[in-house]
Amino acid sequence: MADPHEIMLECVNLALAGKGHTKTNPVVGAMILKNGRVIGRGFHKNFGGDHAEIEAINDCGEDISGSDLYVTLEPCSHFGKTPPCVETIVKKGIKRVFVGVVDPNPVNAGKGIEYLLKNGVEVYVGFAEKACAEIIEEFAKYIYKKQPFYSLKIAQTLDGKIAAKDGSSKWITDETSRQHAHYIRSVSDGILTGIGTVLADDPELSARFLGLKKYPYKIILDSSLKISANAAVFNEKPEKCIIFTSSSNFNEKAVKIDTISKAGAEIIPCSKLDNGLDLQKVSDELIKRGILNVLVEGGGKIQASFINDNLADKVYIFTAGKILGAEGVDSLGSLNIDNIEECKIISDLNVTRLKNDFLFTGKFYDYSKEIINLTEKVRNRCSPE
Amino acid sequence: MADPHEIMLECVNLALAGKGHTKTNPVVGAMILKNGRVIGRGFHKNFGGDHAEIEAINDCGEDISGSDLYVTLEPCSHFGKTPPCVETIVKKGIKRVFVGVVDPNPVNAGKGIEYLLKNGVEVYVGFAEKACAEIIEEFAKYIYKKQPFYSLKIAQTLDGKIAAKDGSSKWITDETSRQHAHYIRSVSDGILTGIGTVLADDPELSARFLGLKKYPYKIILDSSLKISANAAVFNEKPEKCIIFTSSSNFNEKAVKIDTISKAGAEIIPCSKLDNGLDLQKVSDELIKRGILNVLVEGGGKIQASFINDNLADKVYIFTAGKILGAEGVDSLGSLNIDNIEECKIISDLNVTRLKNDFLFTGKFYDYSKEIINLTEKVRNRCSPE
Numbered sequence: 001m002a003d004p005h006e007i008m009l010e011c012v013n014l015a016l017a018g019k020g021h022t023k024t025n026p027v028v029g030a031m032i033l034k035n036g037r038v039i040g041r042g043f044h045k046n047f048g049g050d051h052a053e054i055e056a057i058n059d060c061g062e063d064i065s066g067s068d069l070y071v072t073l074e075p076c077s078h079f080g081k082t083p084p085c086v087e088t089i090v091k092k093g094i095k096r097v098f099v100g101v102v103d104p105n106p107v108n109a110g111k112g113i114e115y116l117l118k119n120g121v122e123v124y125v126g127f128a129e130k131a132c133a134e135i136i137e138e139f140a141k142y143i144y145k146k147q148p149f150y151s152l153k154i155a156q157t158l159d160g161k162i163a164a165k166d167g168s169s170k171w172i173t174d175e176t177s178r179q180h181a182h183y184i185r186s187v188s189d190g191i192l193t194g195i196g197t198v199l200a201d202d203p204e205l206s207a208r209f210l211g212l213k214k215y216p217y218k219i220i221l222d223s224s225l226k227i228s229a230n231a232a233v234f235n236e237k238p239e240k241c242i243i244f245t246s247s248s249n250f251n252e253k254a255v256k257i258d259t260i261s262k263a264g265a266e267i268i269p270c271s272k273l274d275n276g277l278d279l280q281k282v283s284d285e286l287i288k289r290g291i292l293n294v295l296v297e298g299g300g301k302i303q304a305s306f307i308n309d310n311l312a313d314k315v316y317i318f319t320a321g322k323i324l325g326a327e328g329v330d331s332l333g334s335l336n337i338d339n340i341e342e343c344k345i346i347s348d349l350n351v352t353r354l355k356n357d358f359l360f361t362g363k364f365y366d367y368s369k370e371i372i373n374l375t376e377k378v379r380n381r382c383s384p385e
Numbered sequence: 386m387a388d389p390h391e392i393m394l395e396c397v398n399l400a401l402a403g404k405g406h407t408k409t410n411p412v413v414g415a416m417i418l419k420n421g422r423v424i425g426r427g428f429h430k431n432f433g434g435d436h437a438e439i440e441a442i443n444d445c446g447e448d449i450s451g452s453d454l455y456v457t458l459e460p461c462s463h464f465g466k467t468p469p470c471v472e473t474i475v476k477k478g479i480k481r482v483f484v485g486v487v488d489p490n491p492v493n494a495g496k497g498i499e500y501l502l503k504n505g506v507e508v509y510v511g512f513a514e515k516a517c518a519e520i521i522e523e524f525a526k527y528i529y530k531k532q533p534f535y536s537l538k539i540a541q542t543l544d545g546k547i548a549a550k551d552g553s554s555k556w557i558t559d560e561t562s563r564q565h566a567h568y569i570r571s572v573s574d575g576i577l578t579g580i581g582t583v584l585a586d587d588p589e590l591s592a593r594f595l596g597l598k599k600y601p602y603k604i605i606l607d608s609s610l611k612i613s614a615n616a617a618v619f620n621e622k623p624e625k626c627i628i629f630t631s632s633s634n635f636n637e638k639a640v641k642i643d644t645i646s647k648a649g650a651e652i653i654p655c656s657k658l659d660n661g662l663d664l665q666k667v668s669d670e671l672i673k674r675g676i677l678n679v680l681v682e683g684g685g686k687i688q689a690s691f692i693n694d695n696l697a698d699k700v701y702i703f704t705a706g707k708i709l710g711a712e713g714v715d716s717l718g719s720l721n722i723d724n725i726e727e728c729k730i731i732s733d734l735n736v737t738r739l740k741n742d743f744l745f746t747g748k749f750y751d752y753s754k755e756i757i758n759l760t761e762k763v764r765n766r767c768s769p770e
Contacts, residue, residue, distance in 0.1 A: 158702060158731060158745060159717050160545020168725040304710055317543060321734035321747055325689055325720030332544050335710030340553040346543060349706035351736055351743055358736055360543060360743075362706055 004070070007031060008100050008128035011072045014043040015052065015135055020187040020216070023047035023290035025081075026103075026139035030056040030071040032064055032094075039067065047290065051076065053085045057092060065093030072100040072132040074125075077112040086115040096122040100132030101375045104140045110378050126379045133368035133375075138292045140367035141313060147283045148294045151188070151314040152303045153181060154331045158319060161328025162300065167200065169329075176355035177318045182209045184316060189291045190217035190242075194298040195226050202232045205297075215240050217291050221302065223270075223277050225249045229259050238264035242289075244282050246272045276301075279309045304333035307344060307364070315346060317360040389455070392416060393485050393513035396457045399428040400437065400520050405572040405601070408432035408675035410466075411524035415441040415456040417449055417479075424452065432675065436461065438470045442477060450478030457485040457517040459510075462497040471500040481507040485517030486760045489525045495763050511764045518753035518760075523677045525752035526698060532668045533679045536573070536699040537688045538566060539716045543704060546713025547685065552585065554714075561740035562703045567594045569701060574676045575602035575627075579683040580611050587617045590682075600625050602676050606687065608655075608662050610634045614644050623649035627674075629667050631657045661686075664694045689718035692729060692749070700731060702745040 014029030022044055030052035032040035039062055042055025050058070053075050057064060075085040075097070089097060097116055102125065103109050116123050133140075138149030155173045156162050163169035171178065185191055185207035197203065198220055205218040218233045218241045225245045227233075233241050243260065247269035250257060257267050268285050270277045286294065296306055306312040317331075337343060346362035353359075399414030407429055415437035417425035424447060427440025435443070438460050442449060460470040460482070474482060482501055487510065488494050501508050518525075523534030540558045541547050548554035556563065570576055570592035582588065583605055590603040600622045605612065610630045612618075618626050628645065632654035635642060642652050653670050655662045671679065681691055691697040702716075722728060731747035738744075 156545075157728065158545070158700075158734075158747075159715070160541070160543070164725045164728065165723045170725065172725065172728075300711060307708075307710075315543075321731040322728045323692075323717060323720065323731065324722050324725075324728050325692075325717045326685060326715040327719050327722060330544070330711040332708060332710045334712050335708065337709050337712060338550045340549040340555065340557065340709075343542065343549065343557075343707040343709050346706040346708065349543075349741070349743070351738070353736070356734070358734070358745075362543075 002036070004098050004124070004127050007033070007070050008072065008098065009131055011070050011100065012128060012131045012135055014041055015072050018043045018045055020189065020214070020293070021046040023189070024139070024142055024292055026073055026136040028052035028071065028073045030069060032056050032060055032067050032069055034062070034064065034067040039064065048081045051082060051085050054082070054088060057088065066095045068096045068098065069094045070098045073136065074099050074101070074103040074108060074110070074112045075116070076103070076108050077115045078107050086112050089116060090119040090121060094121060096124065098127055099123065099125045100127050101129050101371050102378045104143050104371050104374060106143075109374065113378060126375050129372050129375055130368060133371035136371070137313070137367040140371055142287070142292055144367070144370070146287055147311065148286045148292050149313050150294050150296050150306050150311050151184070151316060152296045152306060152312055153184065153316045154303065155181070155318040156320070156331045157322045157324050157328065159323045159325065159328070160331045161324040162331045163329040164324055165327040165329075167329070172322060173318045173320045173357045174355050177320070177357040177359065179209070180354055180359065181316075181318065182207050185216060185295055186214045187293070188216045188295040189293040190219045190286065190295070192219040192221070192294050192296045192298070194302040195220060195222035195224070196299050196301070197297065198222070198227055198231055198233065204232045204235060206236065217242055217289070219286070219294065220244070221277050221282070221298070223272050225253045225256060227260070229256065229263065234263050234265060241265035243267045244270045244277050244285070246270065246277070275308070276305055279305060279311055283311065300330045301333035303331070304335055307332070307335060312364050314364070315360065315362050318354070319358045319360060321356055387421065389483050389509070389512050392418070392455050393457065393483065394516055396455050396485065397513060397516045397520055399426055400457050403428045403430055405574065405599070405678070406431040408574065409524070409527055409677055411458055411521040413437035413456065413458045415454060417441050417445055417452050417454055419447070419449065419452040424449065433466045436467060436470050439467070439473060442473065451480045453481045453483065454479045455483045458521065459484050459486070459488040459493060459495070459497045460501070461488070461493050462500045463492050471497050474501060475504040475506060479506060481509065483512055484508065484510045485512050486514050486756050487763045489528050489756050489759060491528075494759065498763060511760050514757050514760055515753060518756035521756070522698070522752040525756055527672070527677055529752070529755070531672055532696065533671045533677050534698050535679050535681055535691050535696050536569070536701060537681045537691060537697055538569065538701045539688065540566070540703040541705070541716045542707045542709050542713065544708045544710065544713070545716045546709040547716045548714040549709055550712040550714075552714070557707060558703045558705045558742050559740050562705070562742040562744065564594070565739055565744065566701075566703065567592050570601060570680055571599045572678070573601045573680040574678040575604045575671065575680070577604040577606070577679050577681045577683070579687040580605060580607035580609070581684050581686070582682065583607070583612055583616060583618065589617045589620060591621065601680075602627055602674075604671070604679065605629070606662050606667070606683075608657050610638045610641060612645070614641065614648065619648050619650060626650035628652045629655045629662050629670070631655065631662070660693070661690055664690060664696055668696065685715045686718035688716070689720055692717070692720060697749050699749070700745065700747050703739070704743045704745060706741055
C-alpha cells in the first residue's frame with residue numbers, strides 16, 4: 001500500500017484544481033482506493049456543486065463497499081448547499097476514511113469524524129496536514145474573521161522599488177514572472193487596485209493564462225470617482241467590475257455613477273477615513289458577494305493600507321536583478337514605523353527562481369497553524385487499529 | 386581515473402584557503418596525481434610565498450616523474466617574487482598538466498602553456514572554467530583596470546530598507562547572516578565604510594569568524610575628518626586603519642591628524658568632488674598598498690557612490706523577512722536614474738537561504754567571462770591525445 005501521506009498530497013493537488021471556483025467553500029480533494037488500487041478521484045469543482053467525496057464516489061466504476069476514502073478536509077455532517085457527505089459515506093459501505101485536517105468550521109469541526117466513528121467507519125486523522133491546511137487558509141480566515149483573504153502582489157527591484165522616478169515600471173520583472181502573476185490572478189476571486197494604477201496604466205485586470213482568459217472580479221478603490229467611463233476595465237465583463245467610492249459621490253457625481261452603472265459595473269458607497277476608504281466596509285461587501293481570495297495589485301500606498309489595517313495575509317514579491325536607487329518609487333507606503341523593533345515580520349518566507357527573477361512568498365498571519373492545532377486535538381480520537 | 390573537472394573543483398576549494406592572504410596575486414590551487422592517486426596538494430598561501438604548483442610538488446612524499454599536475458590557473462613562465470613554475474614542472478618530469486583557465490596577466494597569458502608544450506609536457510586546458518575564473522575575479526580586475534575589486538554588502542528588509550526612520554537597524558538580519566558577513570570580511574583585504582557609519586555605530590571593523598579574529602584593513606572615508614581619536618577602529622591594530630580625508634584638513638586640522646597618525650593609523654589626503662571624496666584616488670592608494678578585495682559596508686550614499694563611479698563589482702544583499710515601509714532608510718542612495726530603462730542590472734544573481742534570511746549575490750560586471758574567453762582561444766592548442 002502507498003504511504004497515506006503521499007496519497008493525501010495527491011488529494012491536495014486534486015483540490016487545487018478547484019481553486020478560484022469555490023467562493024466561500026473550501027477547496028477539497030478526495031480519492032477512493034480499493035485493495036490499494038485507486039478507483040475514484042474527485043474535487044470540489046464549484047460553489048454549490050457536489051463535495052469532493054461525492055465526486056470521487058461518483059467517479060468509481062465499481063462497487064465501493066469496503067474501500068478507503070482519502071479526503072483533504074473532514075467530511076461535512078451538516079446540510080449546506082448539499083446533504084451531509086458523512087451519510088453517503090456510511091451508506092456506501094466505505095470501510096476506512098483518512099482525513100487530512102479537521103474542518104475549522106465550528107458547524108462541523110470534529111462532528112463529521114464523530115458521526116463516521118459512531119456508524120462503524122474507521123477514521124484516521126492527520127495526513128500531510130501542512131499542505132491540507134495551507135490550501136484552505138482563505139476559508140479559515142473567512143470562518144474565523146468573516147473577512148476576505150488579501151494577498152499583496154509586488155513586482156520590485158532588489159532595492160525595493162516598483163517604478164523609476166518618472167513613474168515608469170514596464171518592465172521591472174521578466175515575462176516568466178508576469179506569466180506566473182497571471183496564474184495567481186487566475187485562481188483569485190478578485191483583483192483589487194487603486195484608482196492611481198487605473199489612471200496610470202489603464203489595465204484590463206483580467207487573467208491571461210495558458211491561452212485562456214479568466215475574469216476574477218475587478219475591484220477598484222476610487223474615493224473621488226476619478227475613473228473614466230472608457231477605462232479598459234469596462235471592456236470585457238463590466239458586470240465583474242466593482243468600484244468603491246465615497247458615499248458623497250452619489251450626490252455630487254450622480255451622472256457619472258449612472259453612466260458607469262448602466263455600463264454594468266457595480267458602484268458601492270463607502271465611508272472615507274483618514275487614510276482612504278474604509279477597508280473594513282470594503283471587506284464586508286466583498287464577503288457578501290462570496291469574494292474570498294483577493295489579490296491586491298495597487299501601488300505602495302494601497303499595499304501599506306491593507307498592512308496597516310491588519311487585513312494583509314500573504315505577500316507575493318517578484319524581485320528582479322535590477323536596482324533603481326533612492327529616487328525610485330517605494331514598494332510600500334508608510335507603515336508608521338519609527339524603530340526597528342516595530343518592523344512587521346513576514347513568516348514562512350520562501351523563494352523560488354523564475355528565469356531571471358525571484359519570487360518571495362510569505363505570510364503576515366498563518367491560519368494553517370490553527371487548523372493543524374485543531375487536527376492535533378482530534379487525532380487521538382481515531383479508531384484503534 | 387576521476388573526472389578531471391571534479392579534480393579541478395577540488396583544486397578550486399584548495400585555492401580558496403588562500404583567500405585574503407595573496408594581495409595582488411591570484412589565489413591558486415593544485416593537485417598532483419600519479420596513476421590516478423592523489424600524491425600532493427597545494428595552494429598559494431600568501432603573497433611572495435611559493436605558488437600552488439610548487440606547494441603541491443613539495444607536498445609529494447614520492448618521486449613525481451610521470452605524474453599529472455592539476456592547477457586552477459596557467460603556471461607562470463616569468464620571474465615574479467619566485468622563479469617560473471613551468472621550469473620546475475619540466476625539471477621534475479611531470480607528464481601531463483591540466484590547466485583550469487589561462488592566466489589573464491598579459492605577462493604570462495598563454496606563454497606558460499607554450500613553454501610546457503615546447504618542453505614535451507602534455508597540456509590540457511579548460512576544466513571547471515567558471516569556478517576557476519570566478520575565484521580570481523579581483524585579480525582579473527587588477528590586471529585589466531588596476532583598481533580594487535569592490536563588493537557592496539547590504540543588510541536589508543524585503544522592501545529594501547537598512548534602518549527604521551529613527552536610524553535603528555539592530556538587527557535587521559539574524560545571527561546566521563551576521564556570522565556569514567563576518568566570513569566575507571575575513572577573506573577580504575579591507576572593509577570600507579563612511580564616517581556616518583563610524584559615528585553612528587562606532588564599529589571595530591574586524592572579522593570574528595570561527596572563534597578567530599582577523600584584521601582586514603579598516604578603510605574610512607571621512608572628508609571632514611570627523612572621526613574621534615577614541616573611535617573603536619583604533620582599539621586593535623590601528624596600523625591597519627586607513628583614513629581618507631580632504632587635503633585641506635592637513636592644514637585646518639593638523640593637530641588631530643598628528644594625534645591619529647601617532648596612534649598608528651594612516652591618513653591619506655584626497656581631493657573632494659561634488660559627491661564626496663575622489664574614489665579613483667582612493668582606489669589608486671589602495672592598489673599601492675596591495676589591497677585588492679574591498680568590502681564596502683557603508684550606508685546607502687556610500688554604496689551608491691561606488692555604483693555611480695562604475696567601481697562596484699559585486700553585491701552581497703542579506704534580506705530579512707521583515708518590512709519597514711516607506712519611512713525606512715533606503716539601502717541605496719541616488720543613482721540618478723529617471724526612467725526604468727536606465728536601471729542598473731545585477732547579473733549572475735543567486736540566492737541562498739541562511740536560517741530566516743536570504744543572501745543574494747550578483748555582479749555589476751563579470752570578469753570571469755573575459756578569462757573564459759581567453760581560455761577558449763588557447764584550448765585548441767592542447768597536445769593531441
